[in-house]
Amino acid sequence: xxxxxxxxxxxxxxxxxxxxxxxxxxxxxxxxxxxxxxxxxxxxxxxxxxxxxxxxxxxxxxxxxxxxxxxxxxxxxxxxxxxxxxxxxxxxxxxxxxxxxxxxxxxxxxxxxxxxxxxxxxxxxxxxxxxxxxxxxxxxxxxxxxxxxxxxxxxxxxxxxxxxxxxxxxxxxxxxxxxxxxxxxxxxxxxxxxxxxxxxxxxxxxxxxxxxxxxxxxxxxxxxxxxxxxxxxxxxxxxxxxxxxxxxxxxxxxxxxxxxxxxxxxxxxxxxxxxxxxxxxxxxxxxxxxxxxxxxxxxxxxxxxxxxxxxxxxxxxxxxxxxxxxxxxxxxxxxxxxxxxxxxxxxxxxxxxxxxxxxxxxx
Numbered sequence: 561x562x563x564x565x566x567x568x569x570x571x572x573x574x575x576x577x578x579x580x581x582x583x584x585x586x587x588x589x590x591x592x593x594x595x596x597x598x599x600x601x602x603x604x605x606x607x608x609x610x611x612x613x614x615x616x617x618x619x620x621x622x623x624x625x626x627x628x629x630x631x632x633x634x635x636x637x638x639x640x641x642x643x644x645x646x647x648x649x650x651x652x653x654x655x656x657x658x659x660x661x662x663x664x665x666x667x668x669x670x671x672x673x674x675x676x677x678x679x680x681x682x683x684x685x686x687x688x689x690x691x692x693x694x695x696x697x698x699x700x701x702x703x704x705x706x707x708x709x710x711x712x713x714x715x716x717x718x719x720x721x722x723x724x725x726x727x728x729x730x731x732x733x734x735x736x737x738x739x740x741x742x743x744x745x746x747x748x749x750x751x752x753x754x755x756x757x758x759x760x761x762x763x764x765x766x767x768x769x770x771x772x773x774x775x776x777x778x779x780x781x782x783x784x785x786x787x788x789x790x791x792x793x794x795x796x797x798x799x800x801x802x803x804x805x806x807x808x809x810x811x812x813x814x815x816x817x818x819x820x821x822x823x824x825x826x827x828x829x830x831x832x833x834x835x836x837x838x839x840x841x842x843x844x845x846x847x848x849x850x851x852x853x854x855x856x857x858x859x860x861x862x863x864x865x866x867x868x869x870x871x872x873x874x875x876x877x878x879x880x881x882x883x884x885x886x887x888x889x890x891x892x893x894x895x896x897x898x899x900x901x902x903x904x905x906x907x908x909x910x911x912x913x914x915x916x917x918x919x920x921x922x923x
Contacts, residue, residue, distance in 0.1 A: 562873075563911070569630060569654075569825055571628060571630045571877070572626075572628075572629055572630070573629065573630050573633045573699065573701035573705075574603070574625070574629035574630065574631055574701070575631075575700065575701030575702075575704040575705055575708075575732070576659070576699050576700055576701035577629075577701075578740070579596060579600065580656065581735060581750070582596060583596045583600065585628070587623060588699045590692075591621060595617065595621065595902065598614070598616055598617060598861065599614065599617070599625075599748065600749045601612040601749075602617075602706070602752070603631075603848060604744070604749070604750045604751055604909050605752075605874065605899055607708070607711060607712055607716075608631070609683075609862065610625045610626075610631060610632075611625045611629075611631060611810070612626070613614050623711030624655075633653070633654045633702065634651040634652060634653050634654070634659075634703065634705055634706075634709070635798070636650075636651060636652075636657065636709070637649065637650045637651060637652045638650040644665070645664075645665035646660070646661045646662060646664050646665065647662070647663045648660060648663075649661050649662075649706075649709055649710065649814070651658045651703065651705075651706065651709065653678065655683060656657045656680040657669050657695055657696070657736065658678070659677075659678055659698065659702075659706070659728050659729075660674040660675060660727055660728055661673060661674050661675055661706040661709065661710055661711050662710075662727070663710045663714075663725055664821075668720065668721070668825070669721050669722055670714060670718055670720050670721045670722070671707075671720075671721065671722035671723070671724065672707060672710045672711075672720055672721045672722070672723055672724070673724050673726050673727050674703060674710075674723060674724070674726075674727050674733045675695050675698065675703075675706065675723055675727030675728035675729055675740050676698055676705045676725055676727065676728070676729040676731040676733075676737070677694050677728060677729025677730065677733065677734055678694065678695040678696050678697075678698065678728070678729070679692055679693055679694040679695050679696075679728065679729065680693075680694050680728060680729045680730055681693060681694040681730065681733065681799075682763045682797065682798075682799050682801060683797070683798040684763065684784075684796065684797050684798075685796055685797075685798070685865075685867075686773075686828060686830060686859065686862070686865060686867045686920070687727040687862075688726075688862045692835060694729065694733075697729075697733070697734040697737060697770055698729070698734065698737060698842060699737055700741045700744075703737060703738065703741035704745075705743055705781045706727075707723070707741075707745060707751065708718070708919040711751070717879045719752075720732045720751055720753060721753065721757060721761075722753070722758070722881060723740070723742070723745055723753055723756075723757065724737055724758075724759045724761060724782070725742075725759065725761055726759065726761040726782065729869050729920055730762060730763060731760050731761060731762060731766070732760070732762045732765045732768035732769065732772065733765065733768070735768055735771065735772065738760065739772075739775060742755075742760075742777070742779065743777070745758060745854055746758060746777065749852070755777050755778065755779050756780070757778075758779045758780065759779065759780040759781070759782050759824070760772065760780070760781055760782070761780050761783075761784060761826065762781070762782070762783055762784065763781040763783075763797055763800075763801060763804040764783050764785075764805075764806060764808035764811070764812075765803070765811070766782070766807050766811035768806075769781070769811040769814070769815050770811055770814060770815075772815065773815045773818040773819060773830075774818070778818075778819035778820070778821050779811070779821075780821055780822075780824065781815050781821065781823060781824065782824040782825070782826055782855070783808060783812055783823065783824070783825050783826065784797070784826040784828075785805075785825045785827050786826070786827055786828050786834060787800075787805075787824060787834050787839070788805075788834075788839055788842035788843045788845075788846050788880070789805065789842060790804050790805050792833075792834060792839070793805055795879065796830075796833070796834065805846070809837060809846070809850075812850075813850070816850075816851060821847040822851050822852060822853060823850060823851065823852040823853070824851070824852065824853045824854075824855060825847065825852055825854050825855065826853065826855050826857065827843070827854060827856045827857065828857050828858075828859055828869070829856055829857065829859060829869075829878065830857050830868070830870040831859070831865050831867070831869060831871070831874070831876065832868075832870075833867070835874050836878075836879055837877060837878070838880045838883075839878075840877075840881035840882055841881055841885070841887075842882065843887065844881060844882060844886070844887055846919055847887055848880045848885060848886060848887065851891070852888065853888050853890065854882065854887055854888065854889040854890075855889075855890055855891075855892050856875075856878070856879070856882075856889060856890070856892065857891075858875060858892075875891065879891060
């Protein structure tokens with residue numbers, strides 16, 4: 561998929577071109593093959609801001625690249641920073657859509673959370689990303705641009721270490737673009753991030769999980785479970801009505817058998833809804849015996865939604881039941897809550913502000 565063209569700038573996004581496509585373009589314009597490596601180095605390692613920055617390229621090539629392609633297609637609408645080092649960008653896309661991406665600092669880790677769609681069609685009732693549905697898929701270039709925008713927030717001596725496709729949208733509903741972007745992310749000529757440090761998140765689309773299992777690179781798979789039974793999950797994750805928990809777990813088992821990669825299950829803990837001792841016991845029965853990690857995330861409240869974070873004693877009781885049941889579990893620390901870091905929060909907040917004050921400036 562190509563990036564939607566701006567009415568004012570019809571040039572294609574250079575990040576949408578695969579290396580082979582860019583190589584063909586160079587050949588057609590009379591340039592030797594080694595120029596491809598130089599351009600890729602400037603894009604992914606040397607953090608060029610413009611084609612003019614690519615100073616070891618001939619002036620004529622830099623000019624032709626500028627005439628033929630856009631290096632950036634999204635503008636930064638809002639940039640927020642939290643005290644814990646988390647940074648979040650709200651990006652304006654060429655066609656007017658908006659997506660979010662996040663940089664998280666944790667010790668030596670420099671992880672990024674990247675979006676795959678404008679909005680989301682999965683309908684999780686507690687999530688800000690899907691409140692207005694899905695507009696479209698992101699292109700390969702738009703996904704890569706998020707990575708490069710976040711990379712530029714780091715000092716020159718620091719590198720990105722982990723990627724999670726866990727921002728706005730359902731990555732498995734846009735699998736072609738996601739996999740194409742991640743091939744660049746893992747490539748030594750790209751961002752050079754080990755596939756073991758790249759995670760694709762999904763609410764659970766069995767056919768797409770099976771397709772991912774056949775992909776040449778076995779990325780980590782994280783399944784957003786959020787409930788131990790179909791009755792509860794149908795209410796929290798409406799797309800579950802078409803699938804069911806057990807079909808999702810069967811597909812997850814097939815993924816593990818095909819790749820050998822430990823599964824991760826995500827579980828957002830909602831006060832008074834899915835945080836009961838009964839839910840914990842049901843989770844134990846559901847996941848016991850699987851080679852997996854259960855990530856439990858206390859809910860990050862969203863303005864306008866009725867869901868809240870459980871209190872500490874409730875969380876502690878839930879954890880004890882899982883641990884006593886032999887489940888490999890970790891409770892994720894909430895990061896960036898002061899800057900609306902949960903996916904979709906900042907986009908929704910800014911859209912409401914823009915509706916209320918159409919002439920207001922981005923902060």
